[in-house]
Amino acid sequence: MSKFCKWTRVLCACGLLPMLANAAHDHEIVGDTVFNLHGFITQGYFVSDDNNVSGDSESGSLDFREIALNSSWSPAQNWLLSAQLMSRRMGEVDDGNLRVDFAQVDYRFFDHTSGFLGARLGRVKIPYGIYNDTRDVAFTRPSIMLPQSIYQEGTRNLLLSADGLMLYGSHGFSQGIIDSELLAGYLVVDTELEQALIGFDAPGKLDDSPAAFWRVMYKSYDQTVQYGLTLAHAKVRYDSVGAGDLFPADGEIAVDQAVLSYQYNWQRWAFTSEYLFRESEVRGFGGIFDSQKPNMGDAVYGQLEYRVSPKVSLFVRRELGYANKHDRNGKQAAAESGMPAHRGYLRDWTLGAGWQPAMHWLLRAELHHLKGTMGLSPLDNPDSSELEQNWNLFILQATYRF
Secondary structure: OOHHHHHHHHHHHHOOOOOEOOOOOOOOOOOOOEEEEEEEEEEEEEEEOOOOOOOOHHHOEEEEEEEEEEEEEEOOOOEEEEEEEEEEEEOOOEEEEEEEEEEEEEEEEEEEOOEEEEEEEEEEEOOOOOOHHHOOOHHHOOOOOOOOOOOOOOOHHHHHEEEEEEEEEEEEOOOEEEEEEEEEEEEOOOHHHHHHHHOOOOOOEEOOOEEEEEEEEEEEOOOOEEEEEEEEEEEEEEEOOOOOOOOOOOEEEEEEEEEEEEEEEEOOEEEEEEEEEEEEEEEEOOHHHHHOOOEEEEEEEEEEEEEEEOOEEEEEEEEEEEOOOOOOOOHHHHHHHOOOHHHHEEEEEEEEEEEEEEOOEEEEEEEEEEEOOOOOOOOOOOOHHHOOOEEEEEEEEEEEEO
């Protein structure tokens, strides 16, 4: 076990010490009994000159849509119950089946002008980076697709929510607020996630996958700056059926991640950057899988947004992602696996614009100029030999909220 893995687990455990977290959530717990019901509908159009994203984008694809309904109820002071149902279609990666995105009971133990402390129990949104909590809500982010090296759509369910317990709190200082969340539980695994991770519906199945997340963020009172750290540890377990299974024995993939986040706002400008370090290790499975060594990858992006007016925004983003930080051109992985070298990295320039013509409507467009195919789903691209290293992707999206 590497030093990074050990320190990640130690720091996740120590996340309880400054447990004073995320005051600025989507709701406010009040004494009166209040019931809220909201939702949104999103439709996207993807077209690419090579490689497929969200269906057959090389021919133009409307195979992306999201329909969600969420509700919250405060039955008594300091108590809040909330849940969201989601139907999501994204090419072959997500088939549109109805699922529970989150369903949680929230109780605030302590609430004071200087801070608060509370807990959430159930299927809880995972605290991860700047955007993960509200990644499905188009109105809360500047782009259609978040940086894929850090917020990958193909394995969205792996980072969206977990079944467990979260402690959260917030504490105010002279210049700003420190928010922190500590979550321990089990990842939500299903057949679609299995296909996204493995590339096909394997004979065996993914089993209970324990995980822990700790995020601490500093935010200035004037909303000018925020920065923080996320640490994550997870084990994705697989139960083999033995004979006839690609994986001869049971096994697991242990993943440790650290994300550094920074955002600065000045007048109409906003600069956001995040850096990810990831270490993964394959354990068990038998056969050739027993000889694999731990892998270390990393990713970074810088994003500049300009708010032309309250209704119009523009942004530019540069993203770099590498499956193996010691093999940035992917040639070593290609020699060992026979896969194209460009499967090992992703370099993306993105330009985008957003327009909110009315309070309930949001329209977006963005253009990606890419080199590399790391993160592209094998479900939408079953033949890796047909993937192109250099390609472009154009996306349109319309969202209506109610």
